[in-house]
Structures are given as C-alpha cells and as structure tokens.
Amino acid sequence: MVIVPEGMIADLLTREASFAAVETVFAAMAAGAAYNFPVVREAIGHEDALYGFKGGFDRAGNVLGLKAGGYWPNNLEKHGLINHQSTVFLFDPDTGRVSAMVGGNYLTALRTAAAASVSIKHLARRDAKVLGMIGAGHQATFQLRAALETRDFDKVIGWNYHPEMLPNLAKVAADMDVPFEAVDLPGLVAADVIITITSSFAPTLLAEHVSPGTHIACMGT
Structure with a gap:
C-alpha cells in the first residue's frame, strides 16, 4: 500500500492536473462510465462535527476509492487546523485490496475548486466578465483562483x-491583476458567474440576487 502524507500533496499535485482529472471524470460520468456512491454524512455529537464518506468508481479510468472526513467547525479556533479534514483511500478494482492512503485536505481543496472551474469552462456564457463570490474563507480562495485561471474575468465582486x-x-484577485469590489447580496445581480462556498445552512443566494443567464457553481452545505 502506498501512503502519501498530507505534507507531500502540494509538491505532487498541481491545479492544472486537478482540473484535467476532474474534467476527465466528469466526462466519464456523463457517458455513464463513472458514478458516485450514495453519500453518508452524519453529525457525530462531538465538537459539532459532521463526518461522512464519499465514494465512487471510475470504470473508464479503473479507479475505485472513497474519501473519509468532514467538517470540524472549531478546529481553527481551538487547534489552528483547517475545519475540513479528510483522507482518501484507493482500492484495486480487481481485488478490492486497499492500494493507497492519501492525505485529503489539500487534495480536496484543489478538487473542489476544479469542479467549479470545469463547470465555468463548459457552461458559463462566453461573454461572462464579472465573477461573483459568496464566501471568503479558506476554500473560497481556491475557488476564486481556479475560476480566474479558467476565464478572463474583468472584475470580481464578493459578499x-x-x-x-x-x-x-x-x-487573490490582486495577485491575478483583477479588480475586486465588496458588495451586498443584491449587488450580485451584476455577476455573470456566481460561486457559492460557505458552511451556512441558511438560504443565502435568492432569485432576486441573480440575473438571467448567470452561471451558478454551488459548493458547500
């Protein structure tokens, strides 16, 4: 079994490779050659944490695996750790034997961002120029950077x-030479693409905040 610690992932996996992998498996899913298993997600009754399993099989790529992990909302404040914690396990599809255990935190951040940016590449209007963001935490920075690498946006607005x-x-916007403006929720009507990435359970983005033709990439709870 191969073991890849969390600390090695950043040196092994790039944003470009993540995008290519997600794009490939999305195409396989659309063709019926890959699928996800039902998600198991439960409140464990300790530290307000949510814990679960996400698995799937990519028949086209012959990849079988799952991610075990969840959301510990007190991690950053209490332990100086990111709130999302996960580990990925891969299995030999021919025998069922475990083949790899991989640190899943940075990998999840890249994969989540890639999923949104793949959708923007293929589904957002070609003339989309204003990117709207809901959420500004750890994962939001990954989402924003990936989106700006996928399309040439003229402006980012955020709430x-x-x-x-x-x-x-x-x-992040400044690093990518794109102007940023903070707006209230109604101000998101100016966006051509909206990415949501929050842990809130309350409704946030409403119909009156979205203009016709806007592409929405929703991540999080």
Missing part, C-alpha cells in the same frame, strides 16, 4: 457573512 474576511478574496 460574505463575515465581511472582515473579504480581504482574503481581494488578495
């Missing part, structure tokens, strides 16, 4: 439940 976190988005 977050905690406005003091919006500089996280502004920094």
